[in-house]
Amino acid sequence: MSKSVSETWWRALLGIAAMALVVSFPFARADAAKLGENVSTFKLDNGMEVVVIPDLRAPVVTHMVWYRVGAGDEPAGQSGIAHFLEHLMFKGTDKLAPGEFSKTVARNGGQDNAFTSQDYTGYYQRVASDRLALVMDMEANRMTKLVLSEEEVLPERDVVLEERRSRVDNDPSSRLSEQMNAVMYLSHPYANPVIGWHHEIEALNRDTAISFYKQYYAPNNAILVVAGDVSAARVRELAEKYYGPIPAQPGLKPRSRAHEPPHQAARRVILRDARVDTPRFRRMYLTPSFRTAEKGEGAALELLAQILGGGTTSRLYNKLVVEQKVAILAGAWYSGDFLDSGSIGLYGSPAPGNDEIALEGAIDAVLDDIIENGVTDEELADAKSLLIADTIYAVDSQTRLARIFGVALTSGQSVEDVQQWPERIERVTLEQVRAVAGKYLRIEASVTGLLLPPEKTAEADQ
């Protein structure tokens, strides 16, 4: 909670990334050989995948278990159950009293937490390397031996409702994102928020949680990622001891969600709120994800988004904010780390004296230009070197590397995909960038969102 030293607060608040911060997959071309030797993967007999990323600089390890299940796998009407279960995993098991998991981690000088997305649920502990066996023992235990009583479940449901109020209901910008997302998908469950709709969270209970848990929590649906001061041999020995004896879940089915039909109409969502002053513009285009993209398209989409709207030298920022002064900020990003589909997002706010309509027109003009004429050699070269450099920066953090592999493997990619990322970036051509721009920046496959102040009433105008 320390607030003494932070990133430039207003850039963070406005969502202006000085550099590419949302970039996905590291691995330096220059270091690829070395890192290739470093990262090892193997599978336990019960189907649990294991990834080991040695980093011997500090005597600490990051231990993570990722389940191939997320909000996108929830039964209809039970939105939020994946995330709710993640909270409940910190209650008791047959061997651990409620709360004892985290208390034990803390007492051993460690930190723990968990997270849920559309495609995965992850649990992690950061501990001294000589505590790895201890956390593995407990994590293995709660994979199949969770014990829940209503008296623990009900207050936790209230906690999740408070979390929803903090993250969404109290914040008009999050409410707009949630509404846009719901409109984006015509059939696919990505339409539901990961945290769940309020009325559906209220109806979740012990039984819905346990039934979801029994269906999805098993070694053959899990990936163990260990990064830090440990050898692959040691991880194998410990993983076989603690995770090895857990039987595979024979009834586990391949993940299969509803498919999106072709999108035929541009959609528009307007949210008005008294707490909004300057209008905010957002747009999402439905695109493939890294997994579903045709060869080379994922890297081309990442580069397109970087050139279009990553940082202060991007097309959108340069044209709209610096040159035309129609916007105070503008940018774009690509989200490709999903199992079933990705998106390109745009954002901006009009400068004083302009409105959201003028801003939208200026944004569309920039998009039209790129679709028509593509990007320049220099833009492509700079974006490539930036994305590749980012992979070297990522190597500095064992936790970041562990997350990168966990996300990739739970969203349908392989270790090789991660390692080959710099090469894929390097291979992208000008023509490919222009091609993905033309193919995916299609207004019929988009949702435009506007966050506006309340409409002036006739009375207020007088």
Added chain:
Amino acid sequence: MMAIAGVRATSKSQGTIMMTRYLTAFTLLMLAAFSPAAAVEIQEITSSKGVKAWLVEDHTVPLVAVRFAFRGGAALDPADREGLATILSGTLDEGAGGLDSQEFQRALKKDAVRLSFDAGRDNFYGRFQTLTKNRDSAFELLRLAVNEPRFDDEPVERIKAQITEALKRQENDPETVAIRTWMRIAFKNHPYSRNTDGSVDGVGAVTPDDLRGLTQALFSKRNLVIAVVGDIDAATLSGLLDTTFGDLPEKSADNPLPEAAVTSGPVRTIVDMDIPQSVIQFGHVGIMRKDPDFIPAYVMNHVLGGSGLTSRLMEEVREKRGLSYSVYSYLSPFEQAGLFLGGAATQNDRAGEALEIIERELKRMADDGPTPDELDATKTYLTGSYALRFDTSTKIAGQILGIQLESLGIDYIDRRNSLIEAVTQEDVKRVAQRLLLPGSLIVTVVGQPKGIEPLEPTQ
């Protein structure tokens, strides 16, 4: 461990076979309590032009991370220029030397240099990271930003507009409104009462000349503290320190802040906002970093409202009653005042209940202090987890910058865990009594809370 099992037994569960094993592990930790110092060897460097830095050399990853700070921050902004230091943080990298704003930004991007500045309350911070292969050109950009910023009209106006927009958004953000309101009440007329991020009027008034004036007031070798970690040796760094910072003036004007008094509560201020959840900020006077009781107070606060799921506030407010997703307390030592602060967010209907529980827990801690078992568990957490702050270059740089800014000594990393170990039951009890004033809380609530009545400060 045993005692925790005991506490649990009284409620609903019991110790298990597994816990015996944890007990073993726990004993091992006590024997083997390691220090991150093993992995962090600090070299103290003074360049030929007198620029000082601490360096942790590590050639594993081909990058260099630098964190630096000039003492003196946003609290020094003139009253009619609130936001001056913030604007400086946004414009130093918007054109310098022969490069205009877009040229400078492109140069950063081309070499993937990560450079940013941040105006803190008491210090002005810089962060810089470069790949080894671009090291010299990256340091040159840093040199230009610090020594020859241009403050051209276009970028200054653009950054001012962005900061103004961010300030307007903050005015509608309940967390920010709660803490700002709190600071205004706590510090009345002291500069700490002001919004160090800026005000719309203050930002509007700032000119390029104001920014030049601020660099002259802040940027000097005597004011500068530097931490460097990564793929660079002492001799190379020394040369780069000379070219990057060596031509700054020896010293700049002294303009220390006056010591700040903190208003005593009880105070309850409610800011009406049409939102479903009330955001609660609470706190009162705290303790300075240089106070001999700071470490015991830090340990005590960890039991009360420290990080993780295991604090008393988490247990009582969140785990047992489901009243808040997040509830916490922390010590916030500024240069000229210490604060004890905390927060929670609860649906409007139950806000009064949440505040009541928080006050009850503060009182229970003030009256009785932590239990011996809580003290043990916290000490093993704090000592064991210290190494987790040293696992990336940027984190190590942040740590050794902070140690210099707080004047804790170059051996602090070696000593820190023994300082925690030395805290006794009497220490935490005494500081709990001294520090916590549950009857004198300043509480600000943003939302439409039920069960909390406004209460004016007594003059």
